[in-house]
Amino acid sequence: MRFVDEFRDPAAARTLLGAIERLAAPDRHHKFMEVCGGHTHTIYRHGIEHLLPANVELVHGPGCPVCVIPMGRVDDAMWLAEQPDVIFTCFGDMMRVPGSNGSLLEAKARGADVRFVYSPLDALALATRNPDRQVVFFALGFETTAPSTAVTLVRARELGVANFSVFCNHVTIVPPLKAILDSPDLRLDGFLGPGHVSTVVGNRPYRFVPEVYGKPIVVAGFEPLDILASVAMLLTQLREGRCEVENQYSRIVRDEGNPAALALMGQVFALRPHFEWRGLGFISQSALRLHDDFAEFDAEQRFAMPGVRVADPKACQCGEVLKGVLKPWECKVFGTACTPETPIGTCMVSPEGACAAYYNFGRMHRDAAHLVARG
Amino acid sequence: MCLGIPGRIVEITDAAGCLAKVDVSGVQRTISVRLLADDMPGPDEWVLVHVGFAMAKIDETEAMLTLAAVQQLGEAYTDELEAFRGSTA
Ligand code: SF4
Numbered sequence: 001m002r003f004v005d006e007f008r009d010p011a012a013a014r015t016l017l018g019a020i021e022r023l024a025a026p027d028r029h030h031k032f033m034e035v036c037g038g039h040t041h042t043i044y045r046h047g048i049e050h051l052l053p054a055n056v057e058l059v060h061g062p063g064c065p066v067c068v069i070p071m072g073r074v075d076d077a078m079w080l081a082e083q084p085d086v087i088f089t090c091f092g093d094m095m096r097v098p099g100s101n102g103s104l105l106e107a108k109a110r111g112a113d114v115r116f117v118y119s120p121l122d123a124l125a126l127a128t129r130n131p132d133r134q135v136v137f138f139a140l141g142f143e144t145t146a147p148s149t150a151v152t153l154v155r156a157r158e159l160g161v162a163n164f165s166v167f168c169n170h171v172t173i174v175p176p177l178k179a180i181l182d183s184p185d186l187r188l189d190g191f192l193g194p195g196h197v198s199t200v201v202g203n204r205p206y207r208f209v210p211e212v213y214g215k216p217i218v219v220a221g222f223e224p225l226d227i228l229a230s231v232a233m234l235l236t237q238l239r240e241g242r243c244e245v246e247n248q249y250s251r252i253v254r255d256e257g258n259p260a261a262l263a264l265m266g267q268v269f270a271l272r273p274h275f276e277w278r279g280l281g282f283i284s285q286s287a288l289r290l291h292d293d294f295a296e297f298d299a300e301q302r303f304a305m306p307g308v309r310v311a312d313p314k315a316c317q318c319g320e321v322l323k324g325v326l327k328p329w330e331c332k333v334f335g336t337a338c339t340p341e342t343p344i345g346t347c348m349v350s351p352e353g354a355c356a357a358y359y360n361f362g363r364m365h366r367d368a369a370h371l372v373a374r375g
Numbered sequence: 376m377c378l379g380i381p382g383r384i385v386e387i388t389d390a391a392g393c394l395a396k397v398d399v400s401g402v403q404r405t406i407s408v409r410l411l412a413d414d415m416p417g418p419d420e421w422v423l424v425h426v427g428f429a430m431a432k433i434d435e436t437e438a439m440l441t442l443a444a445v446q447q448l449g450e451a452y453t454d455e456l457e458a459f460r461g462s463t464a
Contacts, residue, residue, distance in 0.1 A: 091426070092458055118458040119427025121407060148428045151409045155392075196379055199423070199431045223441070252423065252431050261410045351454075 016228040023235035030056045036194035037064030037352025044362035046224040059324030062176045065141040066093045066350035070276045072310040074099035081112040089123040090138035092116040093350040120152040127164035140169040143200040147261035150268040167299040175286035181213045190234040193219035195249045202257025210243040221249040279319020318345035328358040379423040381438035
């Protein structure tokens with residue numbers, strides 16, 4: 001068990017792995033989905049998939065916010081970035097995501113004023129420093145980041161910053177989970193719930209998973225031991241015939257989430273009737289737009305954006321990867337046409353994307369695991 | 376961008392605007408604590424910082440352990456810290 005030595009507490013890891021082995025019914029194959037890209041990163045970084053017994057499999061879910069942005073929205077972002085007088089701001093991860101005419105990084109090389117920011121507040125500060133320019137922020141992410149955008153907009157209104165707007169692409173976690181549970185492609189035995197999203201939404205929104213679909217879900221932290229502990233909790237539930245929402249990450253996540261953040265989101269955002277997800281298609285009530293009260297800050301209203309729907313590239317199998325149907329290395333272009341340097345799909349761009357995480361770490365662990373198995 | 380990094384509150388710089396100075400691995404910058412307005416953190420308390428916002432309070436032991444784990448992520452951590460350092464809202 002060479003990888004275990006990298007863990008915070010190798011002895012605890014060994015204990016948990018022992019428990020997992022005992023709990024996993026030998027005559028069954030257990031398939032759990034880790035919802036969050038942060039989990040995927042940890043799993044590949046620490047070779048966890050090779051530490052688990054062969055009949056306990058982790059599949060990746062749709063929880064990487066950069067990965068789920070469809071090509072049409074990237075094209076809209078490019079269009080905005082190329083408008084005269086616009087300073088277009090986004091998170092660093094988003095810069096290399098390919099649209100149908102290159103990435104924002106390439107738009108920048110062609111002369112567009114694209115800047116990456118650490119925080120939406122930095123974009124707002126840029127607007128106050130450049131009153132004669134239009135500053136647009138490319139907002140994306142699940143409920144983890146949406147409250148930050150909400151606070152920034154409230155702040156923009158307080159300060160009366162007229163040259164600031166937001167291109168809103170925030171999405172919510174529950175609808176894609178439902179879509180995956182409804183999809184016939186995949187038979188899952190349970191979920192590792194997203195840790196940081198849950199600091200905001202709490203544990204209650206996941207109740208439908210056991211109640212409607214009869215599957216257990218354990219909200220999990222991001223350290224390797226958290227992942228192992230959560231897998232053990234899922235297996236315990238199955239063993240005992242229970243099916244509940246459990247919280248492994250209770251040191252950070254409270255049952256009720258963060259009510260202040262939820263209230264701010266309610267004030268600033270409204271649900272879109274439907275939204276397109278990369279590879280998953282349109283999912284109803286799965287994304288947020290700015291509330292009418294904040295329409296003055298809505299880039300989609302301020303600019304006459306083309307808003308053209310663009311099909312995902314043919315070679316790209318990100319949808320299959322995002323649904324957990326394919327493993328990254330099973331995509332035809334993985335590691336050949338599609339690499340972190342020249343990504344075709346989104347999952348290869350963000351470090352939280354399954355393909356990038358596997359490309360960077362997973363392959364080594366896989367090779368090492370095969371060597372160990374042979375030796 | 377989904378990474379949360381533990382930071383120690385140095386001081387509340389603007390109580391009305393909910394701004395605080397935090398220290399993340401020796402790098403200091405201003406973040407917003409508005410999402411914790413119901414239970415405002417004070418100096419020397421630890422918070423989980425995400426895109427320039429304190430998301431949750433954490434205790435010191437947890438902060439240290441999380442920091443050690445996040446540092447193990449290598450590039451993802453240094454990129455995040457670089458971004459954190461680079462901007463001064
Ligand atoms: S290898 Fe590239 S194209 Fe294939 S699923 Fe991954 S990111 Fe998408």
